[in-house]
Amino acid sequence: MAEPKYLMFLGCAIPYRVSAYEISARKILGNLGVELVEMPEFNCCGLPMDPVSHEMMLILAARNLALADQKGLNIIALCPGCAGTLKKVGKMLKEDKTLREEINAHLKNAGLEFKGTVDAKHLMQVLIEDVGLEKIQKSVVKPLTMLKVAEHNGCHILRPKEFIGFDDPEDPKTLKTLIEATGATCLDYMDETECCGAPSVGVNDKIALQLARDKLNHIKMVDAQAMITICPFCHIMYDTNELRIEKMFNEAYGIPVLHYPQLLGLAMGIPPEELAFNELRVDVSKILKQFVEGEK
């Protein structure tokens, strides 16, 4: 079977401030034989504009899908917001001829057309469906059996179920399965599927940070050594903002927040310095020290 090949859709948040996710994702995908082709040109997936203009969101998403149509490649997105939006709009335009014609009239102004020949998937969906658990398990050469972690899926990888639908939003299993493939233990905790609060930043920061604090409290209660995310926005809420949350609410967490590909990368035996741990805000040295000592 030919190795899977995708158009890499970075989105806005990752190049803006979440490089560690991109660096580690490229590393693990390379190791798993997934080929990445860069997008020929870029525009935002459209999701940030949906609250103010559904129309603008549809056109922005459709423009990306039309570019992918031209390339004849499915899209892989690292951000669940981008993946969900592109997937949802693709489905809407395929099923609704009137809407498709309306949006294509806009795209035509720039010589583009949505044909609906390609699909968009999030990294996690590519890992579980296209690469497969068996291949991932085989790639693990240094099982992280000493690590106990907590997962955080985030909302847009799961909801709305009608459009995303590859996992159960009430009891998601995919990320847990992928974490366990690395040898680490994935702990259960209260309100696991709760939102990180990121979409409310800029509208009401205090509520957003209260949501993130709740999560960190619940994770602290079960003594997780780290939190594992698969979304740039969730990561910003817990890693970039952890210190801010500690100060604002007089708490102390010190919980490192790892991108899932960083965890898998460690288990694959990729040297930690190639997985951009130095880009993380919360100190990860304890985990890395344990990892290096575990090797001896």
Add this chain to the structure above:
Amino acid sequence: MRCFQCGTCTSDCPIARFSDTYRPRQIIRMTQLGLRERVLNSDTLWLCASCFTCTDRCPQDVEVASVIRVLRNLAAEQGLFPQVFKEQGTSILETGYAYKIPELRIKKRESLGLPPLPKGNPESLNKVLHGISFLKSIEKKSD
């Protein structure tokens, strides 16, 4: 709408947990009653995090989050929307990206071993977005 005001949306809403004013059930009720101006002028309309928990759990299949999105779109047409959307909308038109990626970040990619960042195509973007009403709302809104 088939909403029978059970309140599942509000009780499961992560924002309502911390806000004293944001109540999705109330927004849906006001919408059913046609209290247009009160709903569209309400600050709480912008608190929804679009997590879609309400939509997935509504026993009557009301797409609560999508109703709130439609209400926000209507408010935006009247120029009622938080400033952050003007900033992001303008950035998308100018660069393709919702945030202005600092030059330093773009240059740093090479030293991090990352491929060059795909460039936006403002000319093409302006063409495909030509004539949509939100662009007028952006122009009208003061900084």
